[in-house]
Amino acid sequence: MRINNEIIKENQERMTKTEEAYQRELGNIRAGRANASLLNRIMVDYYGAPTPLNQLAQISVPEARVLLISPYDKSSLQDVERSILASDIGISPVNDGSVIRLVVPQLTEERRKEIAKDVHSRAENAKIAVRNIRRDMMDALKSSEKDGEITEDELRTLEDQAQKVTDASIKNIDKLTATKEEEILEG
Numbered sequence: 035m036r037i038n039n040e041i042i043k044e045n046q047e048r049m050t051k052t053e054e055a056y057q058r059e060l061g062n063i064r065a066g067r068a069n070a071s072l073l074n075r076i077m078v079d080y081y082g083a084p085t086p087l088n089q090l091a092q093i094s095v096p097e098a099r100v101l102l103i104s105p106y107d108k109s110s111l112q113d114v115e116r117s118i119l120a121s122d123i124g125i126s127p128v129n130d131g132s133v134i135r136l137v138v139p140q141l142t143e144e145r146r147k148e149i150a151k152d153v154h155s156r157a158e159n160a161k162i163a164v165r166n167i168r169r170d171m172m173d174a175l176k177s178s179e180k181d182g183e184i185t186e187d188e189l190r191t192l193e194d195q196a197q198k199v200t201d202a203s204i205k206n207i208d209k210l211t212a213t214k215e216e217e218i219l220e221g
Contacts, residue, residue: 041178042195045171049164049203056160056207060214063149067217068095068138072125073103078117080110087114101136108132141218149218157211161204168200 061071070093077084087093091105091114103118105111115134118127128135141149172193179189 039192041171041174042192042199045167045174045196046199046203048167049199052160052163052167053203053206053210056156057210059156060153060210063153063214063218067098068101068136070095070101072123072136072138073101073118076117076121076123078110078113080113087117090114099138099140101138103127103134103136104132105134146218150215153211153214153218157207160207164200164203164207168196171196171199 058074061069062075070088073087073093076087078087078090079085080090087103090107090110091103094102094104096102103114105114111129111132111134115127115129118125118134118136123136125136125138128137175184175189175192175196178184179186184192
């Protein structure tokens with residue numbers, strides 16, 4: 035029975051990692067307001083080495099729709115600006131010689147609805163991943179029962195636990211989705 039509880043625990047951790055990956059994905063979606071996580075994927079060529087922007091500069095949000103990037107090394111300002119222009123965030127940087135400002139444009143209602151649809155499709159993908167993990171978990175439990183490691187009654191109990199873990203994970207994904215959708219549509 036202990037081995038099978040480990041199966042559930044291990045798969046619960048996989049589901050948690052899926053939720054975390056989904057949350058990181060949501061952080062990269064621009065919702066019409068400034069959020070430092072928009073810049074998480076930007077790499078700057080700093081003295082020949084690709085370095086994450088958030089390690090080269092302080093990123094702050096002085097206003098609701100403005101990101102302020104203050105490089106620790108002012109000589110890297112041009113490299114930071116080039117990296118932002120080359121990225122896929124779609125915001126033009128404003129360089130004043132000491133800091134870079136990114137003004138996040140206001141989203142149109144149509145664009146908000148498109149982004150909300152995208153969030154829903156990503157949520158569905160995360161839920162599919164969780165359901166696949168549940169399927170793997172159920173297969174492992176049935177295999178344990180078939181091999182005589184657990185009884186049929188223990189199998190039913192463990193399947194119920196597996197379903198509860200799955201339901202909790204899907205509920206968390208739904209919560210994350212609702213929060214992001216509210217943020218997008220509220221603007």
